[in-house]
Amino acid sequence: MNAADVPGHPGLPGLPAGLTSRPLTMADAEAVHAVIAAEEVADLGEAELTLEDVVADWQRPSYDVAASTIGVLDGDRLVAYADLSAPDVAYTAVHPDHHGRGIGTALARWVQDRARAAGSTRVGTQVPEGSAADRLMADLGYEVRWTAWDLELPEGAEVQARPLPDGYALRDATDADHEAAWTLVEDAFLEWSDRERMPLADFGARVWGRPGFEPWNLRLLLHGEDLVGVTHVFLAGDAAYVARIAVRPDHRGRGLAPAMLVDAFGRAREHGAARCYLSTDTRAGARGLYEKVGMVVSSTWVNRSVTL
Known part of the structure; x- marks a missing residue:
């Protein structure tokens, strides 16, 4: 599947040379979880989100996986993704091996474009305090709305x-x-x-x-x-x-x-x-x-x- 296969689904411009993008499907849930887990290990020391979390969220009847996601691939390997889970809520992850290459910035632009197209006037996400994603979002003008804790x-x-x-x-x-x-x-x-x-x-x-x-x-x-x-x-x-x-x-x-x-x-x-x-x-x-x-x-x- 590529972006052209999903009506109204934009691709992901601005990627480094050699990387490609496409919408995701339920078959990609395990690969998405692997990217999330790798980033959480780097940020928190262990993975917290589970594969079941991804599946449970994506199987919602109101949710269209292909229309709401974009994956970034290095060859056949998924290395980053973005997911507009609701008109004003997004999730993204970039494998630590690919941090610092501008992928997160490209995903942020994609999320904002999709949220705007969905009629939202604001979009946000939750990230570990002080993480690479937190620093990038601050640089891109994202403001802190609230603080959360895992206990x-x-x-x-x-x-x-x-x-x-x-x-x-x-x-x-x-x-x-x-x-x-x-x-x-x-x-x-x-x-x-x-x-x-x-x-x-x-x-x-x-x-x-x-x-x-x-x-x-x-x-x-x-x-x-x-x-x-x-x-x-x-x-x-x-x-x-x-x-x-x-x-x-x-x-x-x-x-x-x-x-x-x-x-x-x-x-x-x-x-x-x-x-x-x-x-x-x-x-x-x-x-x-x-x-x-x-x-x-x-x-x-x-x-x-x-x-x-």
């Missing part, structure tokens, strides 16, 4: 038991619970996130449609028969990642979120996790909550964006 519950760390108040109980979600879980999580996240509501089908692609999903990955907090909280946790090798945790506003301030976290960590350890992670940022104001249950910052990220 880790270190291997072997003991978490103090947090019993639920009387009347509350946790259980695995069933298929019949999916729409209610989506509603509660999206309502909670949209209190502080400036984006459109994620369609149920797209949410499902990232949660119960994620490769390897098991029922214990989606936990519901009930007050009697009333759904008041949701936790989404999954395994990535020997690590567990709490991707989403939400409590309904009228039940906050009762110590429920710490108890939900302890439950998620415990379930993950029962399924082989040695470490547990989650992410938060300055918009949510929840870092202190996570540190109180023993989590520590493992990496710091900045979300940068530019006006189009």
Whole structure:
């Protein structure tokens, strides 16, 4: 496939001699993950994003992989990519072996052009603080919107038991619970996130449609028969990642979120996790909550964006 095969899809001008570009397909997910992992190892010391993360994002029904991506190749080897995941959200990575060649600048121009064509007035992405991508984006005029952190519950760390108040109980979600879980999580996240509501089908692609999903990955907090909280946790090798945790506003301030976290960590350890992670940022104001249950910052990220 090349850009000409996808209507309205521009190629990538400005590449160094010998490199080519083309739209990506689902068959490229593994190669894309390899590039992301190589850059994360260089920036963070280990890879955090998984192949399942890439697949879950690309399989959203609303998403067109070929129309929304560009890959840079050195011969048959993918060495960089860009992905306009939403009209104002992009992801990019350049293999460290190819840093300093102007590829990141070419990808930034491509992302801005695609975002503008999608009707967005701003586009941004999240990168490790102080990384090569962070420095490049600063040079290109991208401004910091917020700071984010990955927090880790270190291997072997003991978490103090947090019993639920009387009347509350946790259980695995069933298929019949999916729409209610989506509603509660999206309502909670949209209190502080400036984006459109994620369609149920797209949410499902990232949660119960994620490769390897098991029922214990989606936990519901009930007050009697009333759904008041949701936790989404999954395994990535020997690590567990709490991707989403939400409590309904009228039940906050009762110590429920710490108890939900302890439950998620415990379930993950029962399924082989040695470490547990989650992410938060300055918009949510929840870092202190996570540190109180023993989590520590493992990496710091900045979300940068530019006006189009």
